[in-house]
Structure formats: structure tokens, C-alpha cells
Amino acid sequence: MKTEIAEQIEGYKEIVKEIEVLRKYSQNRTLDQGEVARIRHLYHPKKLTLRLSEIRPETESTTTFRFVADNGYLPPFQAGQYINVFVDINGIRTSRPYSLSSAPYQIGYYDITVRCVPDGFVSTYLLDALKVGDTVESTSPSGQFYYNPLFHGDELVFIAGGSGITPFMSMIRDVTDRGLQRNIHLVYGSRIESDIVFEKELTDRAERHPNFTLTPVVSEPSDGYKGITGFITAELISKLTESPNNKMFYICGPEAMYKFVLSELEKLQIPRRKRRVEVFGPPADISAQPGWPENINVNDEFDVIFNGNKPIKAKAGEPLMNSLERHGFTLESSCRSGECSLCRTKLVSGKVFHANGTNIRRSDETYHFIHPCMAYPLENLELKV
DSSP states (O other), X not given: OHHHHHHTSTTHHHHHHHHHHHHHHSOOOGGGHHHHHHHHHHHSOSOEEXXXXXXXXXSSSEEEEEEEETTSOOXXXXXXOEEEEEEEETTEEEEEEEEBOSOTTOOSOEEEEEEOOTTOHHHHHHHHHOOTTOEEEEOOOBOSOSOOTTTSOSEEEEEEEGGGHHHHHHHHHHHHHHTOSOEEEEEEEESSGGGOTTHHHHHHHHXXXXXXXXXXXXXXXXXXXXXXXXXXXXXXXXXXXXXXXXXXXXXXXXXXXXXXXXXHHHHTTOOGGGEEEEOOSOOSOGGGSTTOOTTOOTTOEEEEEETTOXXXXXXXXXXXXXXXXXXXXXXXXXXXXXXXXXXXXXXXXXXXXXXXXOOOOHHHHXXXXXXXXXXXXXXXXXXXX
16 A cells, blocks of 8 residues: 555656666665764764763852763764753652753863752752762753854854853853854843852953953842843843844743843844744743643642553642652653653643643644653643653
8 A cells, every 4th residue: 555655656666766776786885884873873872971070169059060971982062052961869760951061172071060959859969969980871962052153143142041151151162262253242140149150261251252242130239239230121132232133142041031031032123033042941830831720730639640550640730751750750851841852752641731832743732742841730641652
């Protein structure tokens, strides 16, 4: 049946004939397949084993961890990409994505910069338990939050909030160290002055490189602070960036911050193609998102059957992936933000709520696939991988 359908496609018979000729006269490349696979694995391994070589405090709440390859090799990455770090905490296998803050022109080590999150599960573990010499598993670098020379131009505005500075740090180091011809203006929002991560290095780079400008913005300044205070508003952006419509904006920071900044860019009529946003993880309060059912409380619990196993309990206000991990079920994942699609799972029965920004394909909707990293149960569910 499939062959009959294929024969109706224009050019099918010519392609079949060409394949026959190639098989007869071309060189057999079967022996090369192993070498190709070896090279592909070097550049795009599914998993890496990383050994912690250095711990460097940045602020009272933020620490940089430097990892080297346990087998002596790290694949290359683009400034702005991340790795997904896997850990085992009290018998629970889970992961979190962290942007690489180190420069991409070297592959001797990967730096990730972690901020202490109140009640943070993985960040608390990394900051309190990890020590030099320990090993962790991670994915290879991935993500789409990086510079594209064909579309992004040379006038770049980076708007960072808190630990959202990490992908920008990699980009800034890359541009300034290699003398690349791009103009960068970093507008860095922090709650208090002591929370400005990499402050000394950023200030030093801004003084030495005329194509890099630094503007800290502090929302809760101490008495006597002489810098810019408040929030990153449309008025401030317009004041700091001449002709903002001619620039490419990158935004990375807490959910409340990037939502606010996006609304301010709307006021300036900055088109979508001129805005790039990096989002890690689910929203802090899913019930505050548009469309959340009023009759569902975040503490409501539902039964979830996964791959025919006994039902587990899952809270409405927690991503399904977290609930599954807590009960010993680990899904393949990279971004945990609904973008990479690695965790897509068949929804056999029941109803879920996807957080805004989840990259659900139309085919996923048609055939009832969900992304558990950003999906929340609204009733009893059955899932299957």
C-alpha cells in the first residue's frame, strides 16, 4: 500500500532509478559509518560526566561552579546556551538547566553560576552539598538563545534580571575578549546593589571596551546610592538606547521581570522579530496565569497512572515532571521549559493545563501529547511514554 502511494509522487520512479545506479557504481561507505558516529558523539553526546574543579563565590547568594570533563573532552557551545544538570537528592533523580557563563572560545571547562532560590530543591543541593572533585551528569550544550549573525545585526541590547546575567556573561566575554564587531548595551536589573553578579568584571570590561556599555538598575537601593533606580521601563530603555527600533533585544531574568520588560517593549513598538527571551523553568505561581480554572486550587491532588503502574498523587500547582520524579519516574529532558520537546508524553486520559510559552506542536494537540515539564494536572490522568 505504501509503495502504491509513493509511486504516485512526481519524480518517484526517477529517484528509484538513481538509487539503483548509485548502489551499483558508487563507493561503499558502510565502513565509514562508525567513524561518522564517533565524530558526531564527540560534538553532540547525549550525556556528559562533569567533575567539579573549582567553586567561586560571586555574591552572598550566588556561586560559580567550574566543571571539567571527567573523560578529558567537552563539546563546543555557543554563547547563551545551557546544560541540563542531573542530580540525585534523597533518592530523587531530577535535573535543572543552567546557562553556561564561561566564554565559548575555550572548551577546557564549563562554568555555571547558581543563585540560591528560597526553597529551591536543586540549587540548595548544589550550593550546600557539592564539593570539589564531585561528579555530576549533564546534557551537552543546547538552546536557541544565542547570537545569529544573519538576523540579529550588530546593535544589541541585553536586559538581564538577577541570575539572568549568566548567558549574557558568556556573550560579553566572547565579544570583548575576541574583539568582535558588535555593540552591546547591558541593562542589568537587581534588587539591591550587593546582588549584582560579576559587577567588578562587568565594570572593568565596560571601561576597557568601547563597544560594551553597562547600566545597572537597582529597584531597592540603599541610602546614598547614586546609580539608576527603579524598574526597566519603556522610558528608561528609550533614554538609554538611541533608536531602539534599530536594535535587537535579548531578555533573561525572573518571570515577573521579563513579563514586565516585554510589556514595556510593546509600548516602544519593538517588533517580535527584534525580541529574544530566555525562560528557564515553570512559573512561580501557575494559578496566576491566564486561563487557569477558577475551581482548581494549586493544592488539589489527583491520581496519575504512568505507564500502567500504580497511581501516584500529583498536585495541581506542580509540574507533572516534578511529581513523577518524586515517585521514581524519570523522563528524558533538557530545557524543563516546554521548548525542547524531549519529555513529550502521551496523554491517554484526563486534562492538563500547559503554562504559557510551552512549545506545543499542532500535531501534539491533535494526538494528545503533553510536555510534563510545563503541564499541570486538572483531573485524574493516565500517561504513557
